[in-house]
Amino acid sequence: MTANPYQASRYAADAAFMTFIAAVMAFLYVPIWVLIAFSFNSSRSLSWPPTGFTLDWYAKLATNDGLHAAIRNSFYVATGATILTLLIGVPAALAIHKFDFPGKTLFRRLILLPITLPGIVTGISMLNVSKLINVPLSLETVIAGHATALIGVVVTQVYARLQRLPGSLDEAALDLGAGPWRSFFDITLPNIRSAIISAGLLSFVLSFDEIPVTYFLTGRDNTLPMYIYSTLRRGITPEINAVGTIIVLISFVLICISVMGTKERDQK
Amino acid sequence: MATIIELDHISKQYGPDILGVDDISLNVEDGEFVTLLGPSGCGKSTLLRMIGGFEEPTGGCIRLAGEDVTFSPPYRRAVNMVFQDYALFPHMTVGDNVAYGLKLMGCSPREIDTRVFDALHLVGLYDKLKLYPHQLSGGQRQRIALARAIVRRPKVLLLDEPLSALDAKLREQMQTELKQLQEKVGITFIMVTHDQTEALVMSDRIVVMEKGRIAQEGTPQQLYDHPASRYVANFIGTTTFLPGVTESISDGTTRIAIGGGALDAVADIALPVGEAVTIGLRPEKVRLLEEGEASTNTLSGKICEVIYYGLGLRLGIELAGGARLYADKLLPDTLSRSHVPPLGQPVRLAVQPHNVFVFPGEVEA
Amino acid sequence: MRHFYRNIPAVLVLGIPFVWVVLFMLIPYGVIATYSFWEKKYPVFIPAFQWGNYQMLLADPQYIKVLLRTAKISILVSIASFLIAYPFAYYLVYRCRSARVRTWLYMAVVAPLWISYLLRAYVWKTILGTEGVLNSFLIWTGLVDTPSPIFLYNQFSMVVTLTYIFIPFMVMPIYTALEKIPKNLIEASADLGLGPWRTLMKVTLPMSLPGVVAGFTLTFCLSFGDFVAPFLVGGPDGNLIANVITTQFGSALNWPLGSALSIVMLIVVLTIISLSDRFERRGTAGGH
Numbered sequence: 062m063t064a065n066p067y068q069a070s071r072y073a074a075d076a077a078f079m080t081f082i083a084a085v086m087a088f089l090y091v092p093i094w095v096l097i098a099f100s101f102n103s104s105r106s107l108s109w110p111p112t113g114f115t116l117d118w119y120a121k122l123a124t125n126d127g128l129h130a131a132i133r134n135s136f137y138v139a140t141g142a143t144i145l146t147l148l149i150g151v152p153a154a155l156a157i158h159k160f161d162f163p164g165k166t167l168f169r170r171l172i173l174l175p176i177t178l179p180g181i182v183t184g185i186s187m188l189n190v191s192k193l194i195n196v197p198l199s200l201e202t203v204i205a206g207h208a209t210a211l212i213g214v215v216v217t218q219v220y221a222r223l224q225r226l227p228g229s230l231d232e233a234a235l236d237l238g239a240g241p242w243r244s245f246f247d248i249t250l251p252n253i254r255s256a257i258i259s260a261g262l263l264s265f266v267l268s269f270d271e272i273p274v275t276y277f278l279t280g281r282d283n284t285l286p287m288y289i290y291s292t293l294r295r296g297i298t299p300e301i302n303a304v305g306t307i308i309v310l311i312s313f314v315l316i317c318i319s320v321m322g323t324k325e326r327d328q329k
Numbered sequence: 330m331a332t333i334i335e336l337d338h339i340s341k342q343y344g345p346d347i348l349g350v351d352d353i354s355l356n357v358e359d360g361e362f363v364t365l366l367g368p369s370g371c372g373k374s375t376l377l378r379m380i381g382g383f384e385e386p387t388g389g390c391i392r393l394a395g396e397d398v399t400f401s402p403p404y405r406r407a408v409n410m411v412f413q414d415y416a417l418f419p420h421m422t423v424g425d426n427v428a429y430g431l432k433l434m435g436c437s438p439r440e441i442d443t444r445v446f447d448a449l450h451l452v453g454l455y456d457k458l459k460l461y462p463h464q465l466s467g468g469q470r471q472r473i474a475l476a477r478a479i480v481r482r483p484k485v486l487l488l489d490e491p492l493s494a495l496d497a498k499l500r501e502q503m504q505t506e507l508k509q510l511q512e513k514v515g516i517t518f519i520m521v522t523h524d525q526t527e528a529l530v531m532s533d534r535i536v537v538m539e540k541g542r543i544a545q546e547g548t549p550q551q552l553y554d555h556p557a558s559r560y561v562a563n564f565i566g567t568t569t570f571l572p573g574v575t576e577s578i579s580d581g582t583t584r585i586a587i588g589g590g591a592l593d594a595v596a597d598i599a600l601p602v603g604e605a606v607t608i609g610l611r612p613e614k615v616r617l618l619e620e621g622e623a624s625t626n627t628l629s630g631k632i633c634e635v636i637y638y639g640l641g642l643r644l645g646i647e648l649a650g651g652a653r654l655y656a657d658k659l660l661p662d663t664l665s666r667s668h669v670p671p672l673g674q675p676v677r678l679a680v681q682p683h684n685v686f687v688f689p690g691e692v693e694a
Numbered sequence: 695m696r697h698f699y700r701n702i703p704a705v706l707v708l709g710i711p712f713v714w715v716v717l718f719m720l721i722p723y724g725v726i727a728t729y730s731f732w733e734k735k736y737p738v739f740i741p742a743f744q745w746g747n748y749q750m751l752l753a754d755p756q757y758i759k760v761l762l763r764t765a766k767i768s769i770l771v772s773i774a775s776f777l778i779a780y781p782f783a784y785y786l787v788y789r790c791r792s793a794r795v796r797t798w799l800y801m802a803v804v805a806p807l808w809i810s811y812l813l814r815a816y817v818w819k820t821i822l823g824t825e826g827v828l829n830s831f832l833i834w835t836g837l838v839d840t841p842s843p844i845f846l847y848n849q850f851s852m853v854v855t856l857t858y859i860f861i862p863f864m865v866m867p868i869y870t871a872l873e874k875i876p877k878n879l880i881e882a883s884a885d886l887g888l889g890p891w892r893t894l895m896k897v898t899l900p901m902s903l904p905g906v907v908a909g910f911t912l913t914f915c916l917s918f919g920d921f922v923a924p925f926l927v928g929g930p931d932g933n934l935i936a937n938v939i940t941t942q943f944g945s946a947l948n949w950p951l952g953s954a955l956s957i958v959m960l961i962v963v964l965t966i967i968s969l970s971d972r973f974e975r976r977g978t979a980g981g982h
Contacts, residue, residue, distance in 0.1 A: 067955035109830040179919015186722030229416035237430035
């Protein structure tokens with residue numbers, strides 16, 4: 062059997078692709094491993110080669126009060142923002158999916174705008190308003206800002222799921238005697254639940270990590286990323302790597318929950 | 330029989346000039362199986378959805394058992410629907426799907442159990458109670474959708490193209506099954522379909538729709554044997570249309586000149602002599618005469634096309650004027666060469682006068 | 695007046711997001727627009743309607759320079775992301791034979807979105823710095839003798855960092871667009887005698903263009919408004935427009951000017967979004 066030139070070129074192309082994919086994966090994940098690795102490095106400077114294993118940086122985190130307060134604030138903000146985005150985003154997705162109304166295109170564009178619009182604009186516009194009507198900046202203004210910036214994320218995900226749901230399901234429920242509310246809670250909601258959960262998780266994570274909006278809207282209280290951001294002004298330390306490692310770990314767990322939720326749905 | 334559904338001058342206007350349904354009045358009797366038949370876009374589904382309460386008419390009135398339900402929502406009418414895609418709830422088991430409508434009626438758990446059991450028995454799927462819809466075949470899903478709709482004992486069951494998602498074999502089987510089920514439960518069925526065979530096999534009465542209006546209504550046989558228009562003749566069964574001119578008229582019979590000959594027709598419409606008309610002939614009603622066989626009401630031409638379709642032959646026959654019609658010839662048990670006439674062979678045809686449809690106007694291109 | 699059964703829920707379902715959009719988006723945007731015409735009279739801002747702030751943006755070359763630099767960096771980031779994302783998505787859709795591997799690789803690219811954006815920028819600071827991981831690694835391997843300052847605090851480091859941060863936004867739409875192309879079109883093209891390369895250029899790339907445009911839009915706009923990456927890895931000469939805005943709201947205390955700059959940013963972003971929208975609509979209307 063002679064080698065087929067077409068096959069040979071295909072193998073070459075495959076090999077090239079494999080190398081490329083490996084390089085992309087390295088580009089994406091080596092930095093994250095670097096972040097994690099240096100959180101266990103005994104030296105204060107972040108340079109190669111590592112000097113030795115230590116958990117000191119994690120121990121330091123345990124006694125850092127400012128950090129603890131920032132984490133608590135972030136949880137408060139992310140929880141509030143997630144609840145708000147869901148309360149606004151899910152109805153918005155339903156409205157766009159179900160109803161025709163004048164100005165629908167504009168409404169849809171506006172609500173999706175913050176996905177593309179840099180957070181700084183959202184932050185500044187709301188800062189201006191709070192200044193104008195004399196609302197003091199606080200974690201609550203941050204929550205409102207995050208919700209505004211993240212509604213688009215929820216709307217996109219929930220809307221995509223709604224579109225895959227046959228419209229006849231809702232009609233069948235009405236036909237069988239359910240009023241519109243009942244039909245929503247009995248039929249629509251269970252079928253979009255996993256999309257809502259994963260959208261909620263994503264909003265939580267994004268809000269937890271948010272800087273541009275928070276930067277303008279927070280008062281005296283710092284959220285975790287704002288705390289890290291201000292620490293960074295004073296230089297970099299392995300302590301930040303330790304915080305980063307914990308955040309990466311939590312993010313990883315949340316990704317897994319979100320993926321498992323989607324899988325369960327697909328099997329059904 | 331009592332009238333269960335009254336449609337009183339129902340219209341549905343979508344835009345300024347877009348009429349989905351145009352001034353339809355129709356009564357459906359209790360226990361009837363009525364089919365709304367027509368091509369897509371003729372308004373049949375819109376009409377069904379208005380009866381179901383999913384859309385509001387822009388004019389007219391719908392009465393269900395004497396009560397005006399024109400604007401009541403679907404959940405306040407004793408009407409249930411079998412959806413084209415079945416619309417089974419994917420997150421509920423078969424049992425929960427069927428029980429859902431009963432729970433909303435406020436039935437006791439015991440009553441729900443019995444009625445779900447009965448309904449699933451009726452469609453022969455009680456063993457599937459604990460399965461989810463995605464674990465069922467298409468035909469089974471169809472039956473569950475049916476069970477879910479009739480378990481509430483609606484006054485009227487609406488079926489929107491219920492068999493269109495099934496493959497040909499299963500569809501045929503379900504046609505008879507559905508008809509038997511309807512007779513057993515005695516509920517009024519209103520079905521929408523674009524499939525004339527389905528309509529003919531299942532219905533007590535067919536309503537043929539055209540552009541939002543009723544083109545003709547009647548029993549399957551009435552529609553088949555006496556189509557009121559070219560549209561109906563064309564939509565139900567196969568009909569070839571030929572140009573003709575009225576020659577003479579005498580007590581109920583009209584003689585029509587056609588392709589170098591002439592045919593007698595029993596025409597209900599009064600036409601002046603010398604009027605151009607369209608003749609409709611069904612291939613299975615045109616009989617090929619044996620050589621030398623005597624008959625009345627004949628035409629002659631020559632064979633120009635032979636189509637074999639299993640049950641018999643469909644012969645294309647060109648008349649003297651160049652017009653072409655089709656005649657069916659059933660085949661004996663064993664097909665031999667002598668049964669297949671050669672192209673170009675002259676033939677004579679006979680048609681009963683009541684099988685000659687006469688429609689006013691010239692043949693449309 | 696008849697009340698159709700869906701009216702009440704409709705009002706609520708639409709009303710909540712509608713009120714939110716008006717209160718927290720439309721009005722605030724209007725307020726920034728208003729502020730951008732105000733005058734700064736230290737230490738307060740005076741309501742006014744004058745074009746002074748915008749005139750200053752046009753007259754002072756420093757602002758034009760920053761705007762152009764921001765645009766340049768954003769374009770470079772978009773191109774770099776595209777060059778990585780397109781072959782990657784192409785591989786996933788056309789070359790990868792195992793559905794499992796495809797899902798994993800796709801998730802691997804999207805997952806970083808879930809990981810803190812600040813950390814992803816920060817880690818490049820630790821890698822690219824003069825004392826950083828890359829330099830010390832190169833010295834350790836003996837490739838260089840002295841740490842090189844060329845990696846950090848320049849436009850290169852900003853492009854690398856922003857590409858790293860925003861690459862999922864390029865992969866996602868391109869992947870979706872490629873997946874939507876019917877496979878038989880590619881086969882038809884091969885059947886007509888087009889080689890793989892010409893199939894890519896004549897069929898696959900044009901048909902995936904909506905995804906590419908969406909990816910460019912997202913990547914460009916998000917890079918355009920970023921101020922964290924420039925702050926961390928940009929260095930003294932690496933200020934982008936967003937940094938200038940933060941300064942106006944911070945130490946420079948010139949909100950009207952900052953608002954005017956925000957309005958400029960808003961207009962740039964809206965222009966790009968509507969251009970990309972128009973492109974997308976033309977694509978769907980034309981059919982091919």
